[in-house]
Amino acid sequence: MLDITSADSIIEFAKQLKNQTLRQACGSEIEKHGYKGKGNFGQILEKFYFGYEPNSDAEPDFLEAGLELKTSPLKTLKNGEYRSKERLVLNIINYLEVHKEEFETSSFWKKNAHLLLVFYLHDRDLDLLDYLIKLVDGWQYPNEDLKIIKQDWELINQKIKDGKAHELSEGDTFYLGACTKGSTALKSFRDQPFNKEQAKQRAYSLKQGYVNHIIANIAQEETAVYGKIIERPEILDKVRSIEEIVILKFHPFYGKSAEQIEKELGLELNQNAKSYFANLTNAILGLQLGQKIEEFEKADIQVKTIRLKENDLPKEDISFPTFEYQELVETDWEDSDFKNILESKFFFVFYQFEGENLILRKVKFWNMPYSDIVEAKNVWQEMVKTVASGEIVKEVTEKGVRKTYFPKKTENRISHVRPHARNAADTYELPVADKLTGLTEYTKHCFWLNASYVKDEIYLK
Template structure:
């Protein structure tokens, strides 16, 4: 007799919850033939590059993994996904990675509708199995903490649907080779395959081959789900401050830009009055506060908006001087001298950040004694600049750190680097990190050059 009803999602979830509080090793030992199962667990890990999902499928649910278009539990319409998260150094938790779903079939997606699509049929109801990733532990000793059914909430459905249509239309136009995770907000098209050579696929309406890609939920989206739905064990996740009008037919991006446009050319004093902002104490974040209040009177920073957080949109307010110049370059989080030397360019934190991140620039320009809202725009670092100019700066940085020159990294004054540079990004000269040669060096980060950014927003 089956340990769960294969036709019933609740029964499947209840059986899944029996894994909570167990490590993957304990999961194998809890079976009647635990010695054989533990041996099988090691075989799965060894032969499938640490595939803990297959271990859950075979040992706990008792079925062989497959690549069918149907959900894993076809009779119940439930897809199984095992996904890691980790504890942040300061506080809170983050998804470790995106959640990869099914492969995108370039040939068939162009004739699908969203509701009849292979994506929706396979992923409309997902059993999420979350485990706590800990760097120094054996994979079998990771702890399974939460098992919960997940359906896309109404507030996300439209954006997910818009993202799917964006991917479909690009394929339909013969541009599958141009797909990028930055094209969309929650649902993205990530590369899928061991190497680029073996994962190239034909596409309709173009002779050019495209990398194989899969639908995936962005790590930022999974982090939001984790912290507002999974870990609190909510039947539906807690809704935060939203910026999207639920009655709009526009995409998230278009809605944001159109909303900003209504306030173009207004000075700060006018915006303060119009949006009923208390600026009596002259807040340092006034421009960010104005941008947030344009959408929601409860928001103090647009970065805190639910949709912005899920979509991993990085909001940057900028100041143009009267002459149209930008004084400041754009900074990013500091890097670890010890970690960066163990990365390759292809798997580097910097490259992945730019490949997965879309920026929202909110631009104010000096007008007399005040600043006025000039424009807002979405921006992605062009891949050509990423794979050439930014790569050169990154490689020079790594080379110098490896050779004991962490104090002498590529600077803005170096004419070889026209897009980016490195400089300190610590609180003061005592805010340091260890270097590979046993020393200490002030925290540093990558910056995009101010003149490069000016050229990008002026195009």
């Protein structure tokens, strides 16, 4: 019997959903659900399984039990493990009120301290009533995570107090993000209290990496491949932030060569291996070789090792994952992979050539300033326009080299587009055939961060 005043009772009732679809769990009247929009899986579940009308109250869904219901899609990896398809969006940030709050009594904490999570397998070929529910459980934040989430919440709040709600970015924080919510239309802009400039509507969200951590916990997957930087959560009370803890671990090695660092740490690494610098980073952080850094994985931190020439310019531009042309033109900017990457938090490890030796210069946590994201958006827009119009190849030289209209390094201070493929035959389909050559697929490309931008705006700042 369901007792809606008891979190345990509700969670046990919810667990009966495992390996069922909404259609199976809720009976025939579900056919007339009538819900539209992205969030309707959760709304249908609320109404037809738990028997209450969906709402957007500031209180938790199950008020007497202090439990908030959240549903989220899964994808399956080749090895059969589950991963989150997206971040987990929590409640909308009310810019006009949140600056008056303290974390422990905040609307965020009242609503999200105890979550009931229902994860389902997303399948674009199925009606959502036939999505299979795979994982169900309650979630409360472990102490070490809660300390970081509180710091994240306070950082978001401070930015609002500083009149910078319009500059909020998911890269500002570790586990708790401030993601854009609502369409890109003007209606999704909101007033903020300490600046006349309107800010995009945003919601608190748990980053995709953190949601993967929850999934692994619920599915009881082996987590031995993870190593922790912070073994004792109480250290976060004494030191200002996780960033400071990490940077302090690298300080003793500044000015030393990679070989010297290896010797001091008692290692013998293969310097030609692709994983050489990742292993060195792990060793400095006190992790075993090959382990993933738990805090970085939860925070979706992009670790980049940069080798600088003697003039401080990186030896190479920084590449991002390849994009599919079809997906590029079908996705709007707010949901684009490129914007997601630019809004990430990065951890840069800078080594510099001195003759043959690579010397560790510094490490830095960084996320792209709001104004630079706006500037980089031009490259994405230009790319979408070029692919959608089918005007890709400008000319084919006598040697058969194809020159494209894709954005070049000289055209944007921050980013450009160029190939990132095994060879010219490593391709993705085009949504529109190229007008000059008639090609229906084209060599894989990706967005790159310009080496000069990395030097001027990240390394030297």
